[in-house]
Amino acid sequence: MAVVTGAAGAAGPAGPAARDLAAARGRRRTRVAYLFLAPWILGVLGLTLGPMLASLYLSFTDYRLSGAPSWVGLANYQRMFTDDPRFWTSVGVTARYVVLSVPLQLAFALAIAVFLDRGVRGLALYRSVYYLPSLLGSSVAVAVLWRRLFSSDGLVVDLAGTVGIQLSGGWISDPERALDTLLVLNVWTFGSPMVIFLAGLRQIPDELIEAAKVDGAGAVQRFFRVVFPLLTPVVFFNLILQMIGAFQAFTPAYIVSAGTGGPADSTLFYTLYLFQSGFQAFDMGYASAMAWGLFIVIGAVTALNFAASRYWVHYGD
Amino acid sequence: MAAHDGAGSRHTFPAAAGAAGALTRRTFLRAAGAVGAGLAGSSLLAACGDDGGGSSSSGGGGPATIRFAFWGSDDRVRRFQEAVELFHTEHKNIRVEPEFGAIDAIETKTTVAMAGGNLPDVFWIVGPLLPQLGRDGHLVDLSTLMGNGIDGDFEESLLLSGQVDGVQYALPHGLQSIGLFANQRVLDEVGVEVRKYPEAYTWDEYADICRQIREAMGDQFYGTDEPTYAGAPHFFRAWARQRGENLYSDDGDLGFTEDTLRSWLEYWQELRDSGAAVPPQLALEQNPFFEGAPMIRGLSAFHMRNSNQLLELQGLTEDELTLMPCPGNGGDGVSAIGIDPNILGISADSANQEAAVEFVNFLLNDPKRAEIVGTTIGAPATQAMREHILPTLSEPEAEFIEYIDFEATAPIDPIPPAPDTAGAFQDGVTLAMEELAYGRTSIDDTVAKVFGDLRQTLTG
Incomplete structure (x- = not known):
């Protein structure tokens, strides 16, 4: 401060x-x-x-890629909501995927993080190994592998058979179960939330846990009464990220179903249908409208999450 | 917990949460942007192509350069590169630049290039794009060039495939049709008689044979796969044509009746129920063609697909395969045969049209070119070329050539051209049949859907 006033004086x-x-x-x-x-x-x-503004404009047009876009007002949006059963199929598939895969994945990531936080030997190695699927999960190779794993002569059926469980195979080609295999795939890519959970766990002061221990709290109580409340900001952060990611899931479904969303539209993710509309049917106007629909829904869900966070996220101070 | 590095204090949480908030908003903006960008990007792509209005320069004195786009597997690419080399040795003043990719990618590329005015000089045309390419003036009218730069004696029925509103915008360069592949070993084991042109199984006989195979071979083996949900609409077209109907009418509407569709769906329902047809869950475990075809995977005796695949399929199995006509297409039914040639055209924007014409003539009529390419794109479109390459071919290829030769010269009823919207319509039909095969809908609902929503997709 002295320097500053000195300079001003001078x-x-x-x-x-x-x-x-x-x-x-x-x-x-x-x-x-x-x-x-x-x-x-x-x-x-x-x-x-x-491009976002361009797609906003295109969403109000009929644009077939060849030829100029022609203005149609809200017709694309109207068709989405009232005249396109596949749109609603894709909404259902995506909603189911978000609602099931995100909590499952986060619970799994947290469990592993708590386990690793107990000071396991070779932590760095485990952390890397568990993180690896996160990097591979949305790759083409893994999606192809997944197809193999769950086929009728695949590893999952074989392994279940050796321990005496008779599974009928071909999950990928079973409309009732195809989406489940993609849920499992998403849970398997728990690495990045796990690493963030681990960092969060390490921020929790030991003395609080020691104090709870002295007060006679058991391991379960310590986790739910002390650790978890202190971890809620990190849980919230992971929740937001993973939800947005799940809404936009594309690659696994695209590869596993060869771009069709099959069998029988059971893995027709919103983004996949958007892609089909835009780049297979060349209905760019409709695809743009769908993109904006997704944008608005993700925005709304995220805002809702922020509003709800007041009631369960504890910032400590 | 002892592993804590001591720096941890609760004070960092609000900061972390703050970062989370910022990150979140940014991520989600970026993410949504990416979706938007993906879409709008296509218009950028289109714009990129605007500069040249088409082809490379004809360059005073230097060789004229033409772009040639096609699709296919590695083997095909290798053969066409060899053919282009041959062309270069015979035409020193022309350079051909091949462009290739998977058919889906080429379809997208063509559509974008159409918008950008940047079509290759010579290119294979994805069937459903032909009407628009022709009507929007992207293609050279080839009729004046035939016999005047482009030689070859084409069957009238084959020329139809390249016409839009009666104008010859494209020419057939590879013939293919539907066929019935069979594993000869299984047929011998069960004692099933092979039937080739001019005769063919009837559909009833085919169903009986499939049931017979199922009974003889046991639970894990089936008679046939299904063309319904596997996206092979031309088998249904044959079914319709055998009843004097068609897939499309001349005015671009549905060319078949509700009863015809219903009988087709019932036929396959019965085969599924009796175990004569591979269940969809097993068939669709892999892409049901080539190495994923149930016949190749050892699940069925028959495979219903395109006849030109015989050579490639034979390479995927130790068992001997044989090619038979689609049921119902023999005997009195030969007029129902349909051939679906691969077609090619010349861009109307080409700066080197003369060179393009020479190259097209080479592709269609050069005997050495025909030898190099063989049957990888189907049979040569003219009988002269077919006869020329016949002695040079392997056994499966020769079998296919004889098969297609019978079809190309048969007195077949004309096939109304597919309307522009046929692609979207077919995708919808395939999906509806898949829903039906999985038992998620009824035959009545499927028929109603085809004649309701999907018909609207077709007629616009």
């Missing part, structure tokens, strides 16, 4: 010049900052905002 005689100098330096700094930001800004404007 500025007395040559005041305006120094102020100009400071202002000029400030402007230069701002310019330099924008220069460094430029790649990002250009990217956002050119590759994100621009």
Whole structure:
């Protein structure tokens, strides 16, 4: 502070010049900052905002890729809601996937994180090994592998057979179970929430847990009364991320069903149907409307989550 | 808990949550943006193609360069690259640049190029795109060039496949049709007689044979796979044509009656119920063609698919395969036969049309080219070329050539062209039949759906 006032005092005689100098330096700094930001800004404007606005416009048009878009007002949205059973199929599939796979995956990730947090030997190795599926999960190779795993002569059926459980195979081609295999696939990619949970667990002060122990709380009580409440901000963070991810799930369904959403539309994810509308039926206007529908739903669900978080997320202070 | 590094304090939580909030908003904006970008990106793509209005320069004095787009497997690509090399040695003043990919990718690429005015000079045309390509003026009218740059004696029935409103926008360059593949070993074991052109099984005989095979071979083996949900609509077209109907009418509406569709669905329902047809859950465990075909996987005796696949299928199994006509297409039914040629055309924007015409003529009529490419795209479209390559072919290829030769010269009823909307309509029908095969809907509902919503998709 002394330095600052000193400088201001010294500025007395040559005041305006120094102020100009400071202002000029400030402007230069701002310019330099924008220069460094430029790649990002250009990217956002050119590759994100621009195309988003374009797709907003296209969503009000009939655009078949060949020929110019023609304005149709709300017709695409109207068709979505009132005249397209496959749209609702895709909404149902996606809703089921989000509602089931996110809690399952988070519970699994938390369980593993709690286990690893007990100071296991070779923690770094385990952490890496468990994290690996997160990197592979949405890859083409794993989706192909998944198809094999759950086929009638695949590993899952074989293994179940050796321990005496008779499973009928072909889950991927069974409309009742195809989506379940994708749920399992998503749960398997629990690595990234697990790593975040692990970091969160390590932030919990030992003395609180020690105190609870001294007060006679058992392991279960300690977890639910002390650890979990302190962890809720991290749970919330993971929940938001995974929900948004689940709404946008595409690759596994695309590969496992060879782009059809089959069998019998049982894995017709919203994004997959969007892709089919846009890049197979070349109905870009409709696909754009669907994209905006998804955008609004994800926004609304996330906002809802933030509102609800007041009631269960504890920030401690 | 002892592993805590000590820096941990509860104070970090709000900060973490704050970061979570920011990250979340950003992620979700970015994510939604990505969805938007994916869509809008296509228009960018289209715009990219706007510069040249088509082809490469004809370059004063230098060789004229033409782009040639086609689709197919590695083997096919290798053969066409060899053919292009051959063309270069015979035409020093023309350079051909091949472009290739999977058929879906080529379809997307063609559509985008159509919008961008950037079509390849010579390209294979995905059937459903032909009407639009022709009507929007993207293709050269080839009728004036025939016998005047492009030679070859084409059957009238084959030329129809390249016409839009009576104008010859495309020419057939590879013939294929539907056929019935069978595992000869299984037929011998069960004692089933093979029937080839000019005769064929009737549909009733076929159903009996499939049931007989099921009984003889046991629980884990079936007679046939199904063309219904496997997306092979031309078998239903044969069924309709054998009743004097068609898949589409001349004015682009449905060409068959409700009863015809119903009888088709009942036929397959019965085969599924009696165990004569592979259940969908087993068939669709893999993509039900080539290595995923139930016949190749050892699940069925028959495989209903495109006749030109004989060579490739034979390469996937040790058992001897044989090719027979689609049931009902023999005897009195030969007029119901349908051939669906691969077709190619020349871009109207091509800057090197003369070179393009020379190359097309080479693709259609050069004997050495025909030898190099063989039957990978189907049989050569002219009888002269078919006869020329016949002695050079392997046994399965020769069997296929004889098969298609019979069909190409048979007195077949004309097939009304598929309307622009046929692709979307067929996808819908395939899906409806899949729902039915899985027992998720009834025959009545399926018929109602085809004649309701899907018919509307077709007629617009």
